[in-house]
Amino acid sequence: MADDDVRTLVAAVERELPDDWAAWPGGWPGQIEAAHIDAVRSIRAQYGQEHNGVRGAVGKWRAHRGTDRPDDLSVLAATDPAVLAGIVGKQQLSGGVSKAEAMIEAARNLSGLGVRHAADVDPASMGQKLAYTDVTGLGDVTWEYFLMLLGKPGVKADVWINRFVGRALGRTPSPAESRDLVKAAAVELMVDATALDYAIWSHERGRSS
Template sequence: MTDASDALDVERAATQLLGATAGWQEPAGYPDSLALCAIDSVYSLQSPYSATVRVLDRYRVARRRQGGDPERDGASELLAAVDDAGGPAVAAEVLFGNRGKAPGTRSARLKSEALAEAVGRLREIGIETAEALSGADEAAARRAWCVRGLGAVSWDYVLMLAGVQGVKADTMVRRFVTAAVGASVLVSKERAESAVKAAASRLGATERALDHAIWLHQRRQPAA
């Protein structure tokens, strides 16, 4: 299939299944908090979003008790909170209340460990805030973020949560595109991302709005 036909198929599926584009909304995200962007991205990997919400809420409570403002926390504030908790491994329980493991790590690396390393590497190249992401060298920032257990999908989601336009071509989005184009096997991340971006353009919608509409739709579907 061509990119153009994929876009047309996704456009048709979106029109049939997702309601009027006027009703779509971009996710609120955390445009003032790199910390919350990073936490949400990491802890939502291969996990029910309700569990991610609990992690975010627990972090917010902890930071407010410290006199901080989690809605404006940057890289340094998050890393300091992790250190205060006793380091990344201890923070999994003490700060985040979640000992989830990062995907694809043979040694079952804690998400808290991957999170701390990735955010630390962003800080090393001068990215302290969510706002700084929009003006950063995207390739360098992506390389910094993609530590063991974190890949391109989680990086795309960090950007989207910070307000940058894009598509998080995770399993749910890929399943939607797979069904739309009639593929017999799950389409690749790259194919899904390209199709959704092109369909958004055809529909006159933002990439974030279409991505979010797809996510909401897929979330309501029975587990495969």
């Protein structure tokens, strides 16, 4: 990662983003089930309002669970795929796997490692990351977003982040490069990486509408 690229990205942030950045909604700290459903359901999806889209899916799961703080992956792991699909939606991931099936498989994998609650998640654990990303359709970006939704600082290098970084640099970066550059820019700007990620994401989505 070149220092010139970091400076170029910082300049683009200062030039393009408004002074009053869009605020990160906050995710689901302490609610591992909600964070997991949100992360997977968000793949190529509209975030929506409380009654629809990704937020609606989380809300329906919380209602199904009868709690506002669902925090036990073993419950998701034991859920019938058809039942979960009826709650969170029947969308498909790449490879023909449904999002509901991927949610359950990842929940089983993590639960098998003793990761049941939000407090059990270790962002530095390669074993936990592989248990998640070994699931068809789930990759590094989804894992990173899952961590962010749990309150861990991070950057979800999706199409909007990559587009902004690519425009700033005048070339097409990899998601990993975009993630590292945004994190480095956050350090230079003395802001939280998640806050910068969301500000860029919101700005770039607004440009396309």
